[in-house]
Amino acid sequence: MTDTTVISDADACAPSTAHAIGTEAATTVAGALKALADPLRLRMLSAIATDPRGESCVCDLAELANVSQPTVSHHLRVLKETGMLLSERRGTWVYYRIAPGKQRAVAALLDAFAPAAAAADEPEDTAARAEVLQQMDARVTRLAEELADELTGLNRDLVIAIVRESYAGLVRSAKLTAHMIPLTERFARQRLADLTRDRSAGVPQVLFVCVQNAGRSQLAAAVVNQLADGRVVARSAGSTPASDVHPHVRSLLTEIEGEQEAETAFPKPLTDDAVRAADVVITMGCGDVCPIIPGVRYEDWAVGDPALASPEGVDAIRHDIEGRVRGLLATLTSKA
Template sequence: MTTTLDTDPCAPTATHAIGSEAATTVAGALKSLADPLRLRMLSAIATDPRGECCVCDLTDLAEVSQPTISHHLKVLKETGMLISERRGTWVYYRIAPARRGAVTALLDAFAPAATLDAAEDDTAARAEALRTMDGRVTRLAEELADELTGLNRDLVVAIVRESYAGLVRSAKLTQHMIPLTERFARQRLADLTRDRQDGVPQVLFVCVQNAGRSQLAAALVNQHAAGKVIARSGGSTPAADVHPHVRSLITEIEGEQEADAAFPKPLTDDAVRAADVVVTMGCGDVCPIIPGVRYEDWAVGDPALASTEGVATIRDDIDTRVRELLSTLLTD
């Protein structure tokens, strides 16, 4: 007996599309955000150190009247993005707890990705570059294994190859890929073998792309600690390069050589385990919880999305937090 199956591509099939009611709710929320000023207001509230803002805090975002600011806040509140509380003559707004995850995803993942310049992907050229790079990575692994005789050879080779694989997923394939792989591998090997009892304190800064806040915080630690604290940084989804605004700031803080050497790196368990303090900056619960490691979350703005004046404000905010952190680490 022969059974004929209907393979008509236009035949109705089961759908996994979002439900009508949920789609209506999401569309309403997205519609409320379809205004540049509202997005800036939402970002200001989400990253304010107090966790809230009043109308008077938001009037400098644009040359509009206070009633206009209040109108935009009302729209955000009506769609569930914000909650409010009146204190005397002022009303304070904060992100609704149920929407905090969505707001974080919007501001720290979608927004930076949406503002990146589109680039053509030459698949054939990339494939050829990868084949050429593989042999160079193998030679680098062998050379490091020969140099670091105190470490297991197979471990060194594995870390080098893992480091390259982690970087190549997001980084641009350039003549600097091998030096970057070497730096990242040496950093990971140092983290693996770190003496937590006798070594200097170590701080790990984590954000989504490791292209802005976390890079800037690490540079400020290096400036203020003068070698008395080691700074590391990583990203849950690393970008291809450090943001130009942040690279300029790193040049001012550490000099052109260090700024040129900065590059986004993936977050690793090695870095978390080696850290005395892990500071997350808008990346959610991406860090594994390691006993004995202190965790902090800093709500600071994203330089990639800020104006020139905003970037300066974010730098000052991070600088203040870094100084407070170092005061506790160096005192301890």
């Protein structure tokens, strides 16, 4: 006779809700999301957040859509009621800016949630991915041993650890392709160079950091490397890297760097070593994710995301970045 255990309904389904968002907080957040659930309002919020002046005039915002002035005012009033915007009247015009206490929330919405929500997810074959990961692990081990044999001036265990960490950082987000091992090697070599770089010697180095490293930071680094002509070196990274560079940006990289360089561009995770190796770190919508390293200069550029922009918007963002880059290069090369 088989012994059976009777499970009551209470035992079978007893989920814990202790960590769920509280009712009051959920009500507040839901109200803000409801207010933002309009394409024009989202575009207005983005325009204000990325305006180089730190604020936008209602006359500028009216150009976003072919609607009447009362309609524009209505949408701005709804956004203001969420607490995300502050306004100030100057003469006949009203200017809007992001409320200081809401800047992180707006940045998270526009720089992390929006690109992820707009991206089309591809169905994943988990069994096939697991098999590929197993094969990749063996190839990464071989790569680590080869680099350790080559770079005899560095601690062998350190080289192997950096290679494996580099692969782990890339594989979390990047698509598994035939290029994963070469990308891992490039990333690992750069990290090892960062560990040994002396900031007092060589040309200045700039690190651009955004959330996904799929758009504006890639574009900014390419523009620096084009305009600096070797006098300054630029790199980029992301606090939460995307799986690939956005198509809009890759086409711009092709114009700036050439097809070969553009094809091999990939989103890279932000590391402390990259920050330590940089002379200047420029954040672009990623908040305070960068560690503060003594001797490193920090700037924050409020620049629109080309991954979400129209073709006209992409051109405007590129022009904005080029203007900022020229100013940056003037400060870095004036002493050369």
